[in-house]
Amino acid sequence: GLGILLLQLAIDIWWKPLQIKKHFEAQGIHGPPYELLYGNAPDIVRMANQESSKPLPLSGHNIVPRVLPAFHQWVKKYGHDYVFWFGTKPRLFVPHPELVKEILSSKFGHFEKIPYKQAGPKGLAGLEGEKWAQHRRILNPAFHMEVLKGMIPSIAESGANMFREWSKLISSGANEFDVLKEFSVLTSDIISRTAFGSSYAEGNHIFDLQAQQLLFIFERFRNVYIPGSRYHVLALF
Structure with missing residues (x-):
């Protein structure tokens, strides 16, 4: 017992x-x-x-x-x-990049990914074994070199829009701005244009919600949860 x-x-x-x-x-x-x-x-x-x-x-x-x-x-x-x-x-x-590449591309299944069942549905990064191989085969055509070449105009347009916005900020007298946020918007805009045919401005609310979800997920991963620990008396002080 x-x-x-x-x-x-x-x-x-x-x-x-x-x-x-x-x-x-x-x-x-x-x-x-x-x-x-x-x-x-x-x-x-x-x-x-x-x-x-x-x-x-x-x-x-x-x-x-x-x-x-x-x-x-x-x-x-x-x-x-x-x-x-x-x-x-x-x-x-x-x-070591080459060793990391070998580990991540191995089909032997020795590399166990961090479980996050409670964090939401699994994408390719969270799958293992045959399911990972199946989803990888489905996604491979989308990242073929010729397909990626066709995305260049959309990517260039997103970059040009970002520089135009920066020029407006500088013209208005802004001495500094958050580059991290700007590149986050750029990434979201490129994904919107190439994958969904829209833009970040049209779906920024969704991207903001996803960013909040990521923060919650990262916060969950950084804490080692022990059942009942939230009721520990030390948590009161």
Whole structure:
């Protein structure tokens, strides 16, 4: 009864992670130490908050230490290949483009994608195995080189519209504007023109709702949920 349940819990949150850690270390792959239940998620959040509290340097284009401070520090400490922990699940950091391509295109099914059943319907990025292969075959014709060449005029028109809007902003006396938002609008406009024959202006409400959904999904992924933890007494302080 209770003893078996506690034993299984100890195996899942302590023994299995330690065995996985030893397995990687035997192959020369190290990483930050595993912390019970939460893994390295608190460290990732803490370092991100520390960096975001500092002013952004005006010179230089090396933004990795700013946007991914934990991964930047771990690369310097453990090398380019290392293992970190998100909850009780290990994550292998792979920076080599060719190896990433081989992993993602492999049909052997060894690469398990992060489950997000509660976050909404699965697209190609969330499918695995035969379903992934089937959807990939359906989508392949849409990304054929000749098809993509036919999209160039629409993409160029979206870019020209963006520059015209920037010219208006500069003429009106604007000294600065949010480039991140501008490129987000550009991407949405290109998708609207090439996939749906419309424009961002015609469907901006839908894109705004999708952006909000993504924020909710990312917030869900960054938190390691423990059943009942929301009612913990510490949450009151």
